[in-house]
Amino acid sequence: MRIPVLAALAVAAIASPGAARDRNEIPAATPIGKAESCIPLRSIRESLVRSDRIIDFRMLGNKTYRVTLPQGCPGLNFERRFSYATSLSQLCQQDIITVLQQAPMMRGASCGLAEFQPVTLAK
Template sequence: MSVRHPARLALGLILACGIAPAIAKDTPDPYVAKGEAVDCIPIQSIRSTNVRDDQRIDFVMNGRKIYRNTLPNTCPSLGFEKRFSYRTSLSQLCSVDIITVLWNAGPGLQPGASCGLGKFQPMEKAAK
């Protein structure tokens, strides 16, 4: 069988597979910066985290205070995997610390890219 129009064949296969370009959803940020950024936050006060994308993580603290960490560089797959680990010998997580993206690989999690943290910016809910 000879293919006379390979470009048409490729386009047909792409359309048949349902592959389409990803369209970014612009959702408004529910938070605004409030006050000066700090270098460290106490680990025992971290209640949860919300990975916003490959460069931003919101740390939800006890008392519902939120600190946003904007990494100095993007961290590959952080926004997709939305999970990470860290190690520190201190009781604080600081801007000099490194996080490691955790990949879901079969029966367990595997380490992915390691990336440095930035400063922790206090945030508050944006006015409606």
């Protein structure tokens, strides 16, 4: 008997009004521990797009993971929104994100993730 694989689709939170500050402001990050290949979906509190290459994932319990994409993902910094599909309960480095464009509402570039590096962000 074959069980269909269901894909979970999640959309990153749109930047809050307080995030309207300079989009080029990327807080310094100090690595703490070994990079991980996956993080649990249920623990992701929010994702913060910092540039076309950098996304910070804030987790429950105030842990932060920084992902530095192998190449820039066109439109990611401008739109600051993306979707992903996975058949697992985790988001992993081999997964693909897709930029969500607002006007007109459509899918933009698709880009591969990288390792999730636990970090402490500068204040």
